[in-house]
Amino acid sequence: MTSDPAAPQTGTAILRRTLRRHRSRLSGATALLATHQAAETAVPIAIGLIVDYAIAVGDLPRLAFSLAGLAALFVVLSFAWRYGAQLLNVAYQRESHALRVEAARHILNPRGISSSMATGEYITVSTSDADNEASILDAIPRGIAATVAIVFTAAVLVTIHVPLGLAVVIGTPLILILLHAATPHLVRRTHAQQETVARTSAMATDLLSGLRPLRGVGGEAAASQRYRSASRRALEARISSATAQGAYTGASMTASSLLAVAVAGAAGWLALSGSLTVGQLIIVAGLAQFLLEPLSTLAAVPGLLARARGSADRLALVLSAPPLLPAGERAALAPGTLTLQEVEHRSLRSVSLTVAPGEFVALFAYDPADGEALASVLSGQIAPSEYRGAVWINGVPIATAETNAARAVLLSEPHHTDLFAGSLRDNITLGSRSTNATNDTDDTVLREALHASAADDVAGLHRDGLDHVIGERGGTLSGGQRQRLALARALYVRSPILVLHDATTAVDAVTDYEIARGVKAARSGPGQRHTTVVITTSPAFLSVADRVIVIKDGTVTGEGSHAALVTNDPPYRKAVAR
Template sequence: MKTGGTAILRRTLVRNRRRLGIGTVLVCLHQVAETLVPISIGVIVDRAVATGDVFALAVWLCALALLFLVLTAAWRYGARFIVVAMQNEAHQLRMEVAHRILDPRGVRTDLRAGELLSVSTSDADRAAWIADITPRAAAALTAAIGSAIALLLIDVPLGLAVLIGTPVILGLLQLAAPLITRRATDQQAAVARASAMATDLVSGLRPLRGIGAEVSASRRYRAASRDALGATLHTAKSSAVFAGVSMTVSALLAVGVAGFAGWFALEGRITIGELITVVGLSQFFIEPLGVLAGLPGFLALARASADRLALVLDAEPLLPAGAGRTLDGSELSLTGVSYRSLNGLDLRVTPGELLGVVAYRPQDAEALAALLSGQVPPDRYDGELTVGGVRLSDADLSHARRTLLVEPHNGDLFSGTVASNVTAGRPGATASEVHAALSASAAVDVVDAHPEGLDHEVADRGSSLSGGQRQRVALARALVAQSPVMVLHDPTTAVDAVTEHTIAGGIADLRHRTAALNPTSPTVVNRQTTILITSSPALLSVTDRVVVLDDGTVAGEGTHSQLATENANYRQAVLR
C-alpha cells in the first residue's frame, strides 16, 4: 500500500493519539496558566496594591502561587507524554524501515546502503518530530487566543491587533515553507550520498590500499562531503533567515501592542494594572508567536524526511510472491537464459553432480552467480531457471533459499563469534557437523589459532580476521547449511595454493564422495549438487564436469583434464 510522506505523518499522529492527546491538553493548560500570570499580576495591582488591601493581596498571592504550581505540573507531565510518543514513533519508524529493507523479497530502490542507513536513522527521527510539532502548535495557538481574548476585554483595538496580526504574519511566513522543504530534501539526499560513499570506502578499505587508490577515493569522498556541507549550509541559511524574520516580526507586533497600551494608559483609557497586564502579555506573547512562526520550518524538515521514508516504505518488492511451490530435488536447469552479459545460456546440472564453471569473461561469472542467487526478479531476465523442475520464481521463497544457496566470493561475516557465524544459516547444526565443515573449508586453523576456539570474537564484517580467514569461515558457514544445491563463486581467491588444494578435496569429500557428516556410515554417497564458478585448477580438478562460458553462452564442456589437454584457451585461462 502506498503511503507517501504526508500519510506517514498523519499515521504518526493517529497511532500516538492517546499520548499526544493527553500531552496536548496538558501543554495547552500550561499555556493558559502562563497567560493568566500577567493578568493576575495586573489584578493584584488594581485590587490590592492600589487599594492597600492586605487581605486581598495575600489571597491573590496564594492564587498566583497555585497558578505557578499548575503551570509547572502541566508542563512537566505534558512534555513527558509528548517526548515518549515522539521517541516511540521514531523507534517504530526505524523498525518499519529495517523490516522493509530486510524483507526476504528485497526492495526496489536505487538507494545505496549508506543512504538506507541515513533514512532508517536521521530521517526516522526527523519524521517523528510531527509528534512534537502538533502539540507545540496547539499550545502556541492556545496562548495566542488566550492573550487576544484578555486584550479584547481590556481594550478592543489591542485585542483586534493580535487577532488580525497573528494570522497575517503566519500566512506570509508560510509562503517560505515550500522553499525550505525543497532545500531540506536536497540536504538530506546529499548527506545520505556522502554516508553511502563513506560506508563503501570503509568496507573496501583493504582493497583500496592494495591497489593504491586511497588518494582517488579520498578525493571522491571529499567532493561528496563538500556537496553535503554546501547543501547543509544552504538549508541552515534559509532556516536562519526564516527564524530571524519570524522572530523580528513577532517582536515588532508585541512592541506595538505594548506601546499603544502605554499611550492608552496616559489617556486614562486603561488602568495601571491593565497596563501591567498588557505589557506582560506582550512580552509573553512573543514566545508563542515565535513558535507558530518557526513551526513551518520544522514541519518542512519533518515532511522532507517523511518523503524519504516513503521511498523505502512505498517501494515494491524486488521479487514476486511466488506460487508457494516447494522445490523437490537437486537438479538445476537454465534454458535460453539472457541476463546482463549472458546470452541464451542453456545449462543443466544433474542431481549429485559436482560441476565446474569457467567463464572467460568475469562479467559472465558475476551474472550467473547473481542469477542463481535468486535475487534477480523474473522480469529482469529472459528464459527459464528451474530447480527440481520448478521455476525458481514460482517457489516458496524461504524454501528456495534453503534449497539453493549461493555463496559469493566476498561474503560478509557478522559481529559475534566464529561459532555464531558458522551456524548462522543452520543454528541447530551439531558439533560434528560444524567440525566437518570447518575441516572441509580449512578453517580449523582459524579456530585453533585462538584460545577461545569457536567462541573467538569476530568484529563486524569480519574485520578482525584476515581476508583468507574470512573467506574460509564464510565457506564453512555455507557447508554447514547442507543445501541440496550450492553455488560457490571463487571461494578460494584469498588463500594460498596448499590451502586451496585442501579446500577442493574437502568440498568434494563433504558433499559428494562420502557422508562426512555421518561418520558412522562412511560409504553412503551424498546426492547434493555443487557448482563451482572458478578458474582455480585445484577446484576444477575435483569436479565431475566443467562447462566453459564465453560471450555469455556455453563454449565447451568436458572434464578438467580433457579441456586442459585439448583446449588452448582453457589452458590459458586456468592453468597457472
C-alpha cells in the first residue's frame, strides 16, 4: 500500500507547492509591499529635500509643489499596503482552507490511513498546523519588501555620505548572519512545542470522550493527574519555545537599534561639523528610525519560517501516510453467508464460524478482550495484515473488495459511540444514502429504527423532537441515550449484514429487553431477513438470538440456543445470570 502519489511527501515539498500555486498573488503582493516599503523610505528623503530646496530658500511655489508630491507619496504607500496586504490575506486564507480540506480528506479516507497519530493530533494538524504552514505566504513577501527597504536606505545613505551607507551595508548582513546561527535552535524548540501541544490535545479529546465512564469507576482523579502532567509538559515546551523566540527577538531588536542609533549619532556629529546639511540630517535621522521596521521584519522571518516548516512536516506525516486498507479489486460484493476461517487476532486463536443469510446470531465471549478482537476484525477498520485467517462474504474474501463495496454489504457499529453536533435526525440519517443497500430513507424506515432501538423515547423528551440539536460528541446526552441513537443509526441503514458490539451496556435491563426484541423484529421480522451478528453478554439479546456461539480462551467452544446452553452448560449459565 502506498500513499497518494499526488500528495507532497515532505514538509519542504508542501511549502514549495504552497508557493507555486499562489505565485501570481504572491508576485503581485510582493511587488506592492516592496513599493510600500520603498515609498516609506522615500518619505524622510522627500522631507529632507523639501527643507533644503524649498523651505531653506523660501521658495513657496516649490514648497507647494513638494507638499503635493509628498501627499501623492502617502497615497501610493497607503494603496500599495492596502492591496498588497489584501492579496496576501486572500492567498493565506485560501491556502489554509485548502490544506484543512486536504488533511481532512486524507484523514477521512474510507480506507483509513496508517499513522501513529492520535485522533486529537489529527485535529491539531488539520487546524493550527494548516494555518501555520500557510503563514509562509505572509513571511516571504514581507521579508523581500523589508530587504528592498534596507537596500534603498543603504543606497541613499551612500549617496549622502559613503561611511554611513557602508555602515548599513555591512551592519545589516552581520546582524542577519548572527541571527541565522540561532535559527536551527529556534526550529527545534518550535517543532517540539507543536508536537507536545498536539499530543496534549489528543489526550484531552480522549479524556473528554470518556468522561462519563471515568466518573462511573471513580477515575477522575487519575485522569486529571495524567492530563495535568501532560499539560505541564506542554507548558514547559511552550515556555522553552517562547524563551528562545524572545531571546531571538530581543537580540535582533537590540542589534537593529544599535545600528540605527550609531547611524543617527554619526549623522548628528557630521551635521554639527558642517559635513551634512539640515535636510540631509533629517534624511539620515528619518532613515535610521525607519530602518528599525524592516530590520525587525527580517529578524522575525526565520521564526515564522520555522513555525511554517514544523507544521508542514506534521502535515506531511498525514498527507504521505499510506492507506490502512488495500484498494481491493471487486467493485461490488453480493450479500450472503458470513464466514470466518481460522481467524487469529490479539487474543483470538483460530476462530472459525459461519452465519447464514438472514440469521440472527449472538457471539458470547467470556473474556471481553475476545469480543473486542472479534469486533475489530469484522469492523473493516484494520488491515488484513494485522490478523491471520480470512473473512468471507458469499464465498468471496472481503479483503478483495473495495472498501465502499464491502461497507455496502457489512456494517459494523462499534461499542464506542460517536455522535456529532447537530440535530437528532441528522445524527441518525446523515450519510446513510452512501451505504443504504435499499436506498430507502423515508420516514417509515426512520420511525422503525427509532422504535426498534427505543430511541423514540430520546426524541420524545424534547419539544422539537428529532429536530432537537445536541452538543458536540453528544455531550448533553446520557450514555444510554447515545447508545440508542447510535443503534438507531445502524438500523436505519438496513445493511444486509449488521454487526453490533455491546450495543446496550449503558441502558437498564427493561430497556435492554425491549431493544433486543425490537432489533430482532427489525432485522428478522416478516419481510426483513437481514443477517445480524451481536457480540454481547446481554441475556436479552442472547435469549432472542437464533443461535449463540460461545467463545472462550480465544476460540469457539460451543454453540446452540440460549435456552439449551443455559440448561446444558453450567459455566455459561453462571456467566449470563443477572
